[in-house]
Amino acid sequence: MQRGCTVIPAKITDFHWLDDSNWGAKTSYLHVKANWQLVVDNLLDLTHLAFVHETTIGNAALAERATVKVTRSPNNVVVTRWIIDQQPPPTFKKVGGFKGNVDRWQIIDFAPPAFLRLDVGACPTGTGAPEGHRGDGINMRNLNAITPETEKTSHYFWGQAHDFDVKNVETTEKIFHEIEKAFHEDVEVFSAQQRNLDLIPDPPQLDINADAGVTQARRILASMHEKEQSTLHPAAAQ
Amino acid sequence: MAEGDQWIRIVSLSQLREDEAFPAKIGDTPIALYKLNGQVYAIDDICTHEYAQLSQGFVEGATIECPLHQATFDIATGKCLSAPATIDLNRYAVRVDGNDVFVNAVPLKE
Numbered sequence: 001m002q003r004g005c006t007v008i009p010a011k012i013t014d015f016h017w018l019d020d021s022n023w024g025a026k027t028s029y030l031h032v033k034a035n036w037q038l039v040v041d042n043l044l045d046l047t048h049l050a051f052v053h054e055t056t057i058g059n060a061a062l063a064e065r066a067t068v069k070v071t072r073s074p075n076n077v078v079v080t081r082w083i084i085d086q087q088p089p090p091t092f093k094k095v096g097g098f099k100g101n102v103d104r105w106q107i108i109d110f111a112p113p114a115f116l117r118l119d120v121g122a123c124p125t126g127t128g129a130p131e132g133h134r135g136d137g138i139n140m141r142n143l144n145a146i147t148p149e150t151e152k153t154s155h156y157f158w159g160q161a162h163d164f165d166v167k168n169v170e171t172t173e174k175i176f177h178e179i180e181k182a183f184h185e186d187v188e189v190f191s192a193q194q195r196n197l198d199l200i201p202d203p204p205q206l207d208i209n210a211d212a213g214v215t216q217a218r219r220i221l222a223s224m225h226e227k228e229q230s231t232l233h234p235a236a237a238q
Numbered sequence: 239m240a241e242g243d244q245w246i247r248i249v250s251l252s253q254l255r256e257d258e259a260f261p262a263k264i265g266d267t268p269i270a271l272y273k274l275n276g277q278v279y280a281i282d283d284i285c286t287h288e289y290a291q292l293s294q295g296f297v298e299g300a301t302i303e304c305p306l307h308q309a310t311f312d313i314a315t316g317k318c319l320s321a322p323a324t325i326d327l328n329r330y331a332v333r334v335d336g337n338d339v340f341v342n343a344v345p346l347k348e
Contacts, residue, residue, distance in 0.1 A: 068294060070305060209291050212305035219308075 013115040017141040017161035024166040025141075026176040027159035030183060032146075034190035035197075036114060036154040037218075039146045042186055043116040044079060044213040046106050049089075052189060053182040061086035061104075070212045075220065079213035081106040085125040091178040092122050095162075095171070096138040103129040110217045112224060118142035139163040142179065152194055158183065244343040251337045254278060259293035259302065264343045269330060271339065272313045274300060280330040280341045281316040285309055287323035 018025045032039060042048060047066070049058030061083050069080045083104040092098060102122040109117045123129035123137030141161040148154055160179045165171040197203070207215060248262045254273040261270050261283055268283035270293040283293050285304045295305040301319060303310045309323035316327035328345035 070294065070296075072296065207288070207290070207306045209294055209305065212290075212294055215306055 013111045013117070013145075015117070015143050015145075015159070018143060018159045020161075022166065023141070023161040023163050024168070024172040024175075025159055025161035026172050027157070028176070028180065030156040030158070030187055031149075032154040032156050032187055032190050033152065034154060034194035035152055036146045036148040037221075038190050038193050039144075039154060039156055039186075040110070040114050040116065040217065041214045042190070043118065043144055044077070044108055044110060044217055045210050046079075046081060046108065047210045048186075048189075049182075052185050053089075056091045056178050056182045057089050058182075059087060059089040062089075062106075066106075068209070068212070070216060072216045072220075075112060077108075077110040077213055077216045077220065079106075079108040079110075081108075082130060084130065088122055091175075091182075092138065094178065095175050096122060098122065098124065098137075101125045102137065103127075105129065108213065110213070112217070112220050114144075114146040116144040116146075118144070140175065152198075156183075156187075245333060245340040246343055247338050248280075248341050249339050251278070251334055251339050254339065257297045259283075259295075259297065261291065261293040262341075264330070264341060269341065270302075271332070271341070272297065272302070274313060277314075278332045278334060278339055279313050280332050281311065281313065282327040282329075285323055286318065286325035286327060292327075 017023045018027060047063045050060050050063035052058065065086050066081045066083050071078045085101045085103065088096065088098045088102045088104065092102065103125050104122040105120065107119040118141065120142060121134065121137055121139040123134055127133060127136040129137060139162070143159045143161065145157045146154055160176050162172065162175050246264060248271060249260060254260050254271060256273050259270045259272055261268065263269065268291065269280050270283040272279045283291055285292055287304065287307055287309050290304050290306040292302050292304055292311065296303040300313055301310045302313055304323070307322050309321065310319040311317065311327050312319055316329035318324060318326050331342040331346055333340040
């Protein structure tokens with residue numbers, strides 16, 4: 001039976017940076033040998049950059065010096081991370097040309113079920129980025145949409161956009177390759193996590209503060225799932 | 239020892255925002271300050287259920303919700319209001335002198 005489908009444009013998550021002429025951007029796809037939720041969790045807890053992506057976008061300051069704030073609404077979680085007056089990671093030195101310390105931000109916007117838009121960048125320390133003046137540094141958007149393929153495999157669509165040197169394809173390629181390198185490292189971690197979960201299903205979980213965004217996102221998903229089940233099977237829900 | 243001997247200046251009043259936590263320390267003890275309707279309160283900052291910093295949680299009215307497992311506590315009294323936590327938080331006397339906020343290092347006894 002063919003079912004009708006109503007599209008509400010306002011409910012489509014905005015990814016305009018990918019084809020906005022004020023931004024340079026490139027998109028890609030990864031096949032992941034893990035449950036889709038592990039990819040979502042990973043993007044909501046960016047402390048992992050300090051441990052997995054040291055050669056590109058990570059450094060110790062991300063785990064040790066970040067000020068983190070999580071805000072939530074019924075259909076959204078935002079994790080805001082500021083790392084003030086710290087060394088930039090290797091990728092930021094390469095593409096941003098920073099000589100000294102920077103104020104770096106990572107603002108992760110989660111829209112269920114699996115859209116994650118990361119507003120990331122850095123400015124030289126003292127130029128006013130935390131107060132909203134970002135003109136002296138680099139602004140980027142890392143955009144992600146994850147789709148389950150099976151219980152243990154996923155389609156991972158992603159793109160990287162930047163607001164500087166936007167017409168220079170070499171710059172777009174340089175940034176893209178840095179992020180792609182990091183994402184391949186993530187894919188290895190996802191596979192390893194899935195292998196562990198296969199060995200020990202439903203392992204005891206120890207949450208730490210860095211999991212606050214993950215916890216809130218999982219609550220939204222659990223509530224959506226419950227609502228969907230009660231709509232599909234109203235008798236069982238009573 | 240008189241209670242007044244143990245007052246510690248924590249922060250300027252102007253740095254506190256309504257409905258937002260301000261994490262601080264008394265010695266090695268993490269505490270959090272809150273400003274609700276102009277009144278400043280100080281309670282322990284670590285959830286009594288599992289190790290989590292409550293100041294990174296959610297202020298909902300007069301309560302703070304743990305960012306990890308949703309235990310809630312009364313900001314004014316430190317009383318535990320919901321599971322999975324079952325133990326109250328310590329609360330501390332607060333004194334505001336001009337723009338300076340002082341907290342007494344000795345938890346208040348019920």
